[in-house]
Amino acid sequence: MKCEQARLQMGADPSAATPDLEAHVAGCAACARFREEMRALDVDIRRALQEPPRASVSRRRRPQRLWRQWALAASVLLATAAVLGVWLLRPSQTLAREVVAHVQAEPESWLATQHLSSGDIAAALRGSGVELELISERVTYAHSCWFRGRYVPHLVVQTAQGPVTVMILSHERVLMRRSFREAGMSGVIVPAGTGSIAVLARDGGDMNAVAGQMQHDIRWLPQPH
Amino acid sequence: MRNSQPESPVSSVSERSPGADAQAPLTQLFESLRPDLVRFAHWLSRDRAVAEDIVQESLLRAWRSRDALREPASARAWLLTIVRREHARLYERKRLELVSLEEVVDTAAGPRLAEPDGDLLTLRNAIMRLPIEYREPLVLQVLGGFSTEEIARELTLSSTAVLTRLFRARNKLRAICGMTPVADVADGEVAR
Numbered sequence: 001m002k003c004e005q006a007r008l009q010m011g012a013d014p015s016a017a018t019p020d021l022e023a024h025v026a027g028c029a030a031c032a033r034f035r036e037e038m039r040a041l042d043v044d045i046r047r048a049l050q051e052p053p054r055a056s057v058s059r060r061r062r063p064q065r066l067w068r069q070w071a072l073a074a075s076v077l078l079a080t081a082a083v084l085g086v087w088l089l090r091p092s093q094t095l096a097r098e099v100v101a102h103v104q105a106e107p108e109s110w111l112a113t114q115h116l117s118s119g120d121i122a123a124a125l126r127g128s129g130v131e132l133e134l135i136s137e138r139v140t141y142a143h144s145c146w147f148r149g150r151y152v153p154h155l156v157v158q159t160a161q162g163p164v165t166v167m168i169l170s171h172e173r174v175l176m177r178r179s180f181r182e183a184g185m186s187g188v189i190v191p192a193g194t195g196s197i198a199v200l201a202r203d204g205g206d207m208n209a210v211a212g213q214m215q216h217d218i219r220w221l222p223q224p225h
Numbered sequence: 226m227r228n229s230q231p232e233s234p235v236s237s238v239s240e241r242s243p244g245a246d247a248q249a250p251l252t253q254l255f256e257s258l259r260p261d262l263v264r265f266a267h268w269l270s271r272d273r274a275v276a277e278d279i280v281q282e283s284l285l286r287a288w289r290s291r292d293a294l295r296e297p298a299s300a301r302a303w304l305l306t307i308v309r310r311e312h313a314r315l316y317e318r319k320r321l322e323l324v325s326l327e328e329v330v331d332t333a334a335g336p337r338l339a340e341p342d343g344d345l346l347t348l349r350n351a352i353m354r355l356p357i358e359y360r361e362p363l364v365l366q367v368l369g370g371f372s373t374e375e376i377a378r379e380l381t382l383s384s385t386a387v388l389t390r391l392f393r394a395r396n397k398l399r400a401i402c403g404m405t406p407v408a409d410v411a412d413g414e415v416a417r
Contacts, residue, residue, distance in 0.1 A: 007407045011395050012388035013366070013373065037404055038395065042367070045398065048348040049368045052267040 006031050014038040095172055096180040096189060099198045102147055102154070103165050104183055109156050110163055110202065112140040124153045129170040130193070131219040141165075148172065162205040166214055170195040193220030251291060254300055255284055261301065261368075262308050268364045269312045271353055283311045305369045306379060309361070344402070351401040359394035362387050 001024040009016050014035065025032045103109065116139050124142035125132055128151065140163065141156035147167070155166040169189075174196045179188045187200035188207055192215050199214065201207040259280060266276035266283075287294075287307050294303055352360060362380065365371045373391070377384045393409065400406040 004408065008392050009388070011392035011399075011407065013391060014395075034407070038399070041395065041399060041402060041404070044345065044348050044402070045352070045363070045395075046367050048345055048352055049268060049364065050264070051349070052264060052273070052353075 003028060003031055007034055010035045010038050014042045095169075095174070095196075096178065096187060096198070097182065098148065099167055099169075099187065099189070099200065100180075100182045100185055102145065102167070103185065103200055106143075106145070106154070109141045109143075109154065109165060112156060115140060116142050121155070124155065125168075127151060128153050128168060129221050130168050131221060132168075132214075133217050133219070157210055159206045159210060162201065162203040164205040164207050164210045165198075165200040166210060167198040167200075168195075168214075168218065169198060170220065172196050190215060192218060251294075251297075254297055255287065255304070258301055258304055259284070262304055265305055265364065265368055266308050266312060268352070268368065269309065269357070269361060270315075275315070279308060279311045279315060283307045286311065302369070302371070302375075305365075305371075309365070309379065348398065348402060351398050355394055355397060359390050359397065362390045363394040366391060 001020045003024075006021055006024045006028070009018070009021055010031070025035055121132065121139055121142045124144050126144065128144065130153070132153075138158050139155055140158055141154070143154045144151040145154040145167075147154075147169070148171075150171060152170070153166075153168040155168075156163050157166055158164075170193065172195050174189055174191050177188060177190045179186070181187070185200045185202050186207065187198060188211055189196050189198045190211050197211060197214050197218070199207040199211040201210075262280045262283065263273075263276050266279040267273055270276050270279060283304065287304055294300055352363070355363065362376050365376045365379065366373070371379070373384050373387050376382075377387045380387065382390075396406045396409065
């Protein structure tokens with residue numbers, strides 16, 4: 001038996017002990033040393049195999065799978081949000097812009113200081129489908145304005161922080177509260193009754209308090225069929 | 226209506242129907258071998274979760290064909306064979322997700338600081354890195370205790386081919402462990 005052949009046998013099975021192999025190893029110090037090395041290595045292999053690596057492959061792979069699942073879910077969510085955004089937000093953004101444009105077109109509304117009578121306010125509300133129990137001294141502007149194909153009440157209410165514009169949009173439904181800031185005005189459109197209420201402020205008028213009060217004070221009348 | 230035979234050797238003996246009492250020793254035998262089977266499957270699949278699944282399925286198969294087990298003493302080898310075949314079947318059913326070797330090493334190298342024997346960990350990682358055609362006969366031989374002929378039968382290879390693969394597996398590990406690898410061998414050169 002040649003050294004190469006002996007080493008191949010010992011490499012395949014270090015415990016091998018055929019007569020030919022034993023005879024060769026007995027007369028070849030290098031192969032004997034090689035066998036000792038391989039047997040020592042085999043002891044280590046046996047020890048190593050007793051315990052698989054602590055962290056298995058799956059522990060790395062699973063987060064990837066999870067990551068992919070989350071990424072997919074996020075993509076679906078984003079797409080859904082985008083569609084919802086287009087569906088929900090864009091109309092209210094447009095509505096907000098139109099409200100701002102309307103108020104800009106009536107700059108004198110901000111400047112009125114004279115308190116209106118209950119009759120003036122009632123006239124502005126007429127035909128709008130709402131009634132308002134509002135302290136008339138606080139209202140300094142009340143008109144029924146043409147907006148989006150119908151007349152809507154356009155009021156200016158004085159607050160401690162300044163005037164606040166209110167437009168009662170009984171036919172403009174919004175699904176959620178939406179704040180906006182445009183043309184030097186900050187505003188909010190809130191769902192209310194069968195429609196919504198738009199409240200705009202300049203100079204820090206307390207639009208949120210007014211919006212809340214309006215939601216509370218407005219009585220939505222049954223819509224004519 | 227209760228089943229007349231327990232379906233799985235995994236459920237506890239107390240949950241079994243009265244007729245299964247006679248099978249309790251076999252159940253206990255299977256259960257006692259489960260750690261070995263999981264370890265074996267883990268080395269084959271390189272994935273703990275997959276290994277658990279393989280063993281679970283293997284034990285079910287073994288339980289259904291338990292009449293084929295003549296001697297309890299041969300249960301370990303019998304079950305290891307079933308596990309190996311189940312692992313192979315898994316590969317046939319679906320190509321398992323390929324994982325880069327670097328990923329395996331990175332994963333396993335994580336607890337290096339806590340590992341008391343760094344060389345052993347290196348060796349463990351090196352075995353994990355071995356291609357399945359080398360890792361499988363090595364694990365069968367060292368962990369399973371199978372002879373070359375038994376491995377050859379199981380893998381449907383010639384004994385010479387098995388010896389060649391075993392030689393190459395150890396030669397690769399030898400190099401990784403800092404020892405001088407011997408010259409490679411062409412298929413079929415190793416003779417016993």
